[in-house]
Amino acid sequence: MALDKNQIAQRIAQELEHNTYVNLGIGIPTLVANYIPKGIDIEFQSENGVLGMGPFPFEGEEDPDMINAGKQTITTMPGAALFDSATSFAMIRGQHVQLTVLGAMEVSENGDIANWKIPGKMVKGMGGAMDLVASADNIIVAMMHTNRQGESKILKQCTLPITGVNCVKKVVTNLAVLEVTKDGFKLLERAPGVSVEEIKNATEANLIIEGEVPEMNI
């Protein structure tokens, strides 16, 4: 069975390292916060100016002066800090934030990512995505393996305008976990019950497959 969005988030949460600062993008990445493994301490950064972001507020306790980068009302955790946008991107550009998880429309085998613009459609802008992908040490992409037309989003080369070059380290999709190596995508894990053949068929890029590919532990 292919994973649903929550299971993709759950698999990515297994990548979280103890005592690190993490920026989660909008969409599936936001769900990662729901699956932090026991014993792992994480501080979430939101690029509009908060470190130590907590869960959504209880009904009636929403504060218009306390939102995340998705403009959703949030709370803060004990030890949180607030700051301006230049300081926030200093944390990002300066690689003080260790991990960025974000969504994508396409990822290519050299680690390029496209996630901000579709030619001919209304362009909303890149927000902080270009700053995030240009600088983070570790970038994990959370996305569906194929688009709505069933076409692979895992490509030899991106076809859409790119957001950043040579930056993605890992991709977790509804079908597989892939690592971006200098030789291309390496298939690390399969979704439970999904065969290597099915993954190959859904992937335009070449896959490096070494021995038996294990199932994800979800």
Added chain:
Amino acid sequence: MINKIVDNIEQALEGVESNMTFMFGGFGLSGIPENAITSLSQKEIFGLTCISNNAGVDNFGLGLLLQRKQIKKMISSYVGENAEFERQMLSGELEVDLIPQGSLAERCRAAGAGIPAFFTPAGYGTEVAQGKEVREYNGKPHILETALTADFAFVKAWKGDTAGNLIFKGTARNFNPLMAMAGKITVAEVEELVPAGELDPNQIHTPGIFVQRIFQGVNYEKRIEQRTVRTKK
């Protein structure tokens, strides 16, 4: 103490003209200078270049200036929540310059700090880099971005004093301190204005030197764009 207080919004906006460049603090609708935007939307000024991370929603924030077609050009990082904006952009009435959010923040900060340009890795290899100088530092390519200035910067703070010192609240700080630095004339509106000496100097976020005019705003709506809550168990 240098007194920055103005008596009313009219004094605060004295000198605004068509074809000027304005900066507006705020992220989404959080921390936007609501009073200044409302008053500007009632003036006969057009052809404006507006620098703001976002462009408001249809009937609030910068959406009010868009409705009256006062804006010629928008410089932003993300503009997704506004149908009138989309219409004007697609029809070519509105010029739009999209720039990475961190570069937008730093370009404002740089202007205020006397740094005319800087190299950043953000946008390298993308269409944002087109026409920009590329240099490698520490084995990594960077692109040259220039500082952004404005005739007026409109910012909003939680508390301020008559010397123009500002304290922000929560994530409503965002671009406000950076744009305050970058404006030739910075107009600060605050929820609570107090006499100089009442704010603890240790707690000031934006020193009054960056603020030319300050007034206490009225009728803050503080609209929430995405109300997300959890239920008590």
